[in-house]
């Protein structure tokens with residue numbers, strides 16, 4: 001398999017790893033990529049992905065990972081998304097969105113019990129932030145956790161939770177002290193979805209990402225033992241902000257994947273399809289679109305790798321992760337749309353998977369921080385750099 005995007009910034013080991021993941025995807029996922037778009041993804045496939053190690057590249061060896069870092073997670077995210085976006089959304093929700101808060105803030109016991117089974121693909125995780133009344137403004141969270149003896153009692157609703165109806169464990173955020181700002185009054189919990197009081201209201205019908213399941217959930221007097229508190233009491237908002245940095249970088253990796261396959265199809269089609277006695281690539285209206293796609297893919301990959309490298313060095317990546325996610329997700333929407341245009345009427349059929357990638361890509365200027373919120377965050381970081389307090 002040819003990797004036509006520049007490899008200048010990647011190590012030899014990362015390049016070899018990408019080839020390995022591409023071979024796995026070609027063998028195990030590509031043959032069923034259209035079929036699983038009807039959803040839900042087969043649980044055994046996620047298990048297989050865990051067994052070959054692609055859930056754990058950024059997790060410690062002590063929990064079954066390989067400790068290679070986020071630069072490897074973005075390779076996995078790109079390669080699986082280049083075949084089926086919904087499947088990678090499910091994988092990533094489990095190992096990164098759920099997995100990273102547990103990895104970075106959990107106790108050794110919590111990691112052994114609630115992270116290792118997810119990293120090796122035996123269990124599925126999800127993250128519960130969004131609520132019916134709370135989207136971008138996460139500090140306005142309504143879900144409450146009240147102390148009752150040694151336990152916490154959770155009440156509230158979570159909406160749009162990827163893997164919600166499939167997950168064994170959730171990293172759930174709730175207000176533990178409503179008398180102070182959420183920055184200090186929010187806490188994070190590991191929740192066992194088999195607990196009494198946990199229910200699935202419904203799986204949402206989605207435009208794309210159809211091989212994943214995204215759910216509306218309810219906690220009704222759900223008892224959570226106090227040893228399931230993640231991090232310190234009142235540390236939830238900090239855990240949430242920390243999680244979003246790795247999530248946004250990994251989503252940027254996925255976005256390159258959604259865009260790459262439609263781009264490849266468009267390049268080939270523009271050579272094969274003839275109109276007015278010439279291949280359509282001979283028309284600048286077509287070939288300049290391809291030039292723009294190539295430019296956005298190269299730039300997006302470099303931005304994403306920059307954020308991942310900085311994360312792996314322990315640096316603050318709020319600005320870089322936001323830039324990478326914003327650029328790649330907007331580029332993915334443009335690239336998938338332009339690829340569809342290059343195929344004309346054929347692009348609008350299901351004979352080619354471009355319509356599927358376009359539907360999948362469309363989510364990502366919304367999920368994990370909308371494009372508007374990311375622009376807000378980027379400018380805030382810029383002004384902090386120019387005018388430190």
Ligand SMILES: Cc1cc2nc3c(=O)[nH]c(=O)nc-3n(C[C@H](O)[C@H](O)[C@H](O)COP(=O)(O)OP(=O)(O)OC[C@H]3O[C@@H](n4cnc5c(N)ncnc54)[C@H](O)[C@@H]3O)c2cc1C
Pocket residue numbers: 093097126127128129130134135136137159160161162163206209214363366367368369370371372373376
């Ligand atoms: C398929 C899918 C999967 C998801 N998976 C998860 C998951 O696993 N876990 C989870 O917790 N959440 C998940 N989400 C939720 C997702 O993160 C939210 O949808 C997203 O953060 C936006 O929140 P919202 O939909 O409530 O939009 P709102 O916050 O209501 O925003 C609506 C519009 O207003 C704009 N807006 C809001 N505030 C501002 C502002 N200050 N300035 C400018 N514009 C603004 C937004 O950009 C947007 O265009 C998922 C969502 C979807 C659709």
